[in-house]
Amino acid sequence: MASSTATQFSLSLSAKHAAPTTASKLPTRVSSLQKPNLVPPHFGLRCSHSQSVPLSKSRICASSAQVMDPVTSKNEPTIVDVDLGNRSYPIYIGSALLHKPELLQRHVHGKRVLVVTNNTVAPLYLDKVIDALTKGNPNVSVESVILPDGEQYKDMDTLMKVFDKAIESRLDRRSTFVALGGGVIGDMCGYAAASFLRGVNFIQIPTTVMAQVDSSVGGKTGINHRLGKNLIGAFYQPQCVLIDTDTLNTLPDRELASGFAEVIKYGLIRDAEFFEWQEKNMQALMARDPAALAYAIKRSCENKAEVVSLDEKESGMRATLNLGHTFGHAIETGVGYGQWLHGEAVAAGTVMAVDMSYRLGWIDDSIVKRVGDILKQAKLPTTPPEIMTVDMFKSVMAVDKKVADGLLRLILLKGPLGNCVFTGDYDRKALDDTLHAFCKS
Amino acid sequence: MASSTATQFSLSLSAKHAAPTTASKLPTRVSSLQKPNLVPPHFGLRCSHSQSVPLSKSRICASSAQVMDPVTSKNEPTIVDVDLGNRSYPIYIGSALLHKPELLQRHVHGKRVLVVTNNTVAPLYLDKVIDALTKGNPNVSVESVILPDGEQYKDMDTLMKVFDKAIESRLDRRSTFVALGGGVIGDMCGYAAASFLRGVNFIQIPTTVMAQVDSSVGGKTGINHRLGKNLIGAFYQPQCVLIDTDTLNTLPDRELASGFAEVIKYGLIRDAEFFEWQEKNMQALMARDPAALAYAIKRSCENKAEVVSLDEKESGMRATLNLGHTFGHAIETGVGYGQWLHGEAVAAGTVMAVDMSYRLGWIDDSIVKRVGDILKQAKLPTTPPEIMTVDMFKSVMAVDKKVADGLLRLILLKGPLGNCVFTGDYDRKALDDTLHAFCKS
Incomplete structure (x- = not known):
């Protein structure tokens, strides 16, 4: 039964994480610098991001860090880096991040932004995102396109609506696309960004557990074909991923649970300790305990970032x-x-x-x-x-x-x-x- | 009037080419080793393609060379390299290249090939291409999709026919797409290859002057939008470009002349000697003099290859x-x-x-x-x-x-x-x- 051609993956994270083992030991705020003992130590390999040294395959890695700003340390995001040489980008994770315009604005290229979202998410967060993009930054103008919500609309006809809007709005190569929503929106907006004028910048703002722990990270974009999922697309990395965990407050229970399937996956394929933590804390996650959610999101992103850094194009x-x-x-x-x-x-x-x-x-x-x-x-x-x-x-x-x-x-x-x-x-x-x-x- | 922000481009090729100045001095066969004095010397910077030395931006270049095979030197193709590090590829230029299966077959990845062509070109060359792909190579199976001919079909609806065929034929990531036709086919097939399963290999077999001197080289792929040309697409490089100059024998006069607009362009923007050669030889080109055509194609490809090698993503x-x-x-x-x-x-x-x-x-x-x-x-x-x-x-x-x-x-x-x-x-x-x-x- 032993496989001669299989590749065995067993990069256990056991030595790298200090995972709380009961719900009661959860960090009350993963991103809080006030409780450093509850924050898992830096993950895996650390990279310096010196611009003077060209990054090579052997140096790619994922790392997490926290913004060290004594003035605004409260509520500062946790940062997980996806290290892909000159296409590296940060994942910001934390509460109330949509109220920190500087996080988004540092990743906007050009003066024109197109927010791609859906008719469920738009009434909840579109105004907040437009505020975050434009606050103190009057030179930026924001357009938006609101797609119907659902996997059944992840198709070419719906994608064309994004192109139509971008072209009618006369967006140019220096524009930035922003994906605001779940995995469907992220995948479609990313593929639109990869293809519009042969590629413009884009930013992911995932608002579901599924998108926050998995689909927004790693640059897989695309649409479905009637004969199969994600058969048309591109590998195309965002400028950043901004995860405001407060957006989960409006997520239906069924969507919440759906995202946990991917969280569980990380434990099974490469992170036994994380799986064991989940076994003890699934009730807390289902009850939307903020600290449990933040920890699960962060640790999932760390796993995803490390895998993507090591094998961006899925060769193994x-x-x-x-x-x-x-x-x-x-x-x-x-x-x-x-x-x-x-x-x-x-x-x-x-x-x-x-x-x-x-x-x-x-x-x-x-x-x-x-x-x-x-x-x-x-x-x-x-x-x-x-x-x-x-x-x-x-x-x-x-x-x-x-x-x-x-x-x-x-x-x-x-x-x-x-x-x-x-x-x-x-x-x-x-x-x-x-x-x-x-x-x- | 002087422009402070403009970038001046004046890389004259005058010292690099020995261009014949009259039609009577044209090489009778550009690719013939029997007449080395008539073949322009190697173009520009030469690169060794050593696998052990990582290529960097400073080393990218374009070069031309000839296959040195004493047994089959007659009719051997001229080769112009597009040097893009690990995405480098050769342009083969010559007569009867579709009768050299080894040229194509060395660039086919996997066992499944999809030829994308149109209803004008298919009756003329599809069988020849299938023969070249499969001769002595029974493991390879070839599918084809025949699109309507014309720029008006360079759209998303027609592109979907390529995806439909690829998916219905159960092509996988190790498949190879082959573009057989003019610029429209090359652009559409290339974009389909870039997007199918997030990217499969592809080969360009251009059959018009326009495609041979310009659009098949350099990796610009895409489709039109009703509001503008080529607004949706990708930068995606082929495995090789195979230019069989015999395919021009069936090209209508109007299409032939259309291609010369791009040939003239190279002279105007960067190659004054080539422009002067064209001024003396345009009648020979219009009369389809094989040697004049071969020379114009080769020198155009050299110009294109050098520019693409220096600036793949069009930053300047x-x-x-x-x-x-x-x-x-x-x-x-x-x-x-x-x-x-x-x-x-x-x-x-x-x-x-x-x-x-x-x-x-x-x-x-x-x-x-x-x-x-x-x-x-x-x-x-x-x-x-x-x-x-x-x-x-x-x-x-x-x-x-x-x-x-x-x-x-x-x-x-x-x-x-x-x-x-x-x-x-x-x-x-x-x-x-x-x-x-x-x-x-």
Whole structure:
């Protein structure tokens, strides 16, 4: 069963984080300098960002730091750097960041901004974002385009509305696009920014857990095709990601839980301690404990930033971030975009990937149980919808981006908790058995 | 009148080329090793492509060389390298190159190929290209998608047909897209390759003069928007450009002449000797003299390759390749895509840019006359169509990609023949005077 071509990923973060082990030990404010003992130490490799030394592959890394400003230290954001040489950028994480215009404004290029958002988020935060972009900065003019909300609108027709608005507004190459919303808005705005005039600057302001812990970081942009998710797009990095955790106050419960599917993923593929922390703190997360949310977001961003820094274009390690996604994308495509939330489909897909890993003999049954338990704590589905058939799974999975020369590669768990492989070298029977176990036909 | 912010570009090639000065002195076969004295010497800076030394900006360059194979030296292609570090690629130029499968096959990644072409070119060359891709290489399977021919189809709806075909054919990330046709096909196929699964490999096989001397080289890809040309796209470099000069045998006269507008451009902006050669050899070019065509294509590619190597993303010098294009794009958009050929619009636009340069006092009247004369020799238009108004020009030019913070920058000639500037620092009255001189209202 051992895979000769698989790449094993087991960069445990165990030695790098001081993770609180109970909810009561949570930092009350992750970004607070007043409680340094509760803030996990700096993550992983640290980089100096000297402009005089060219960055090379061997130096890319992710690091987190805090703004050290004695005057305004209260409520200062935590900063996680995505280190990609001259395309590096910061992720700002904290409360009330939309009330700090200087954070956004330092990343605006040119005098024209286009905010891309949707009809759910616009009434809540568009004015705040326009204020943050223009306060004390009268030279900047802001246009906005409000798209319909939902995965079913992540398509070429809706994308064209962004181009229409940008062109009608006579935006030029020195403009900046701002994505304000969840993963759909971030992916579409990013792809529009990558393509408009062959590329303009953009900024991510994610307002869902899903976008804050995953999709806004790392530069994957794109739209869906009726035959599959994210099949058209670009790798295109933002200037910064600004995560104002207060925006989660307006997030529906179902959307909140959906984001936790990606949080759980980081624990499973590379960060066992984080998974254990989640097992103890899922109730706090579901109850929207601000400190628990802030910690989960920060640690997720650190994981994502490190993986992206090491493998921007997904030649290997980055693919592991797609645990459960191949099954999950099949569900989203099969039931119709927008019926299941992305994280709900990923949750069911994760259970299927874990089931298959167990059938291959790569993990023991305690991991299977723990995955099921934590997803249930998060009120996430652990089986695909009943309408999914084996053939529907196989049909969509055949056009997955991880197919290479006709062979479907999957992310599967292997070894102790926190370890996974990305491989096409597995017993096809295990895949068949998993599909048949989860589908009625 | 002197421009303080303009960048002057005057990299004359005069010392680098041994250009024949009369048609009778033309090499009978540019690529023939039997007549080395007739082949211009290696162009510009030469690079070794050692894998062990990382290429840096200071080392990028363009160079030309010939394949040195004693067995098959007859009809071997000339090679012009586009040097862009790890994204470098060769341009092969020669006769009967579609009968050399090894040239294409060395650049095919994976086992699946999608040829993108149109309904004019497909009956002529699609079978030949499929043969070249598969001869002696049975593992490769080739799909094709045949688009309608014409600039009016360079849009999102037509682009989606490429994605549809690629996805329905279950092409994966290791596939290769091949653009077979003119500039429209190259731009669309390139943008499709840039976007499909966030980027797959692609190859350019240009079959028009326009595509062979300009659009297939340098990685500019994209589609039109109803409000302007090439407003949606990507910088995305091919694996190689294969120019089989025999494909010009089937090119209509009007298309042939259209391509010469770009050939003339290289002379005007940076290569006075080449312009002088064209003045003496335009009749040979119009008569499709194979050696004259081969020389014009090769020298144009050398000029393009050098500019692209020095400024891939058009931060300055590369913009000079757009001499006449801002006026020309306005014409194409104004009269409707597909009514005027691109080169026809560029020709009229070049006359307007030259007129404006003269009004600014930047060139003397002999250049104005020589530009008009050579365009007339090439049977190209020297005035915009009568329906164009000053307002139509201004409206389209306002969304040009060279607008920055509201200021339209133009490429204008300045100084002796072969010198130009890219600048927004010019007297607005000169632009107005030029527009009014060429428009009735």
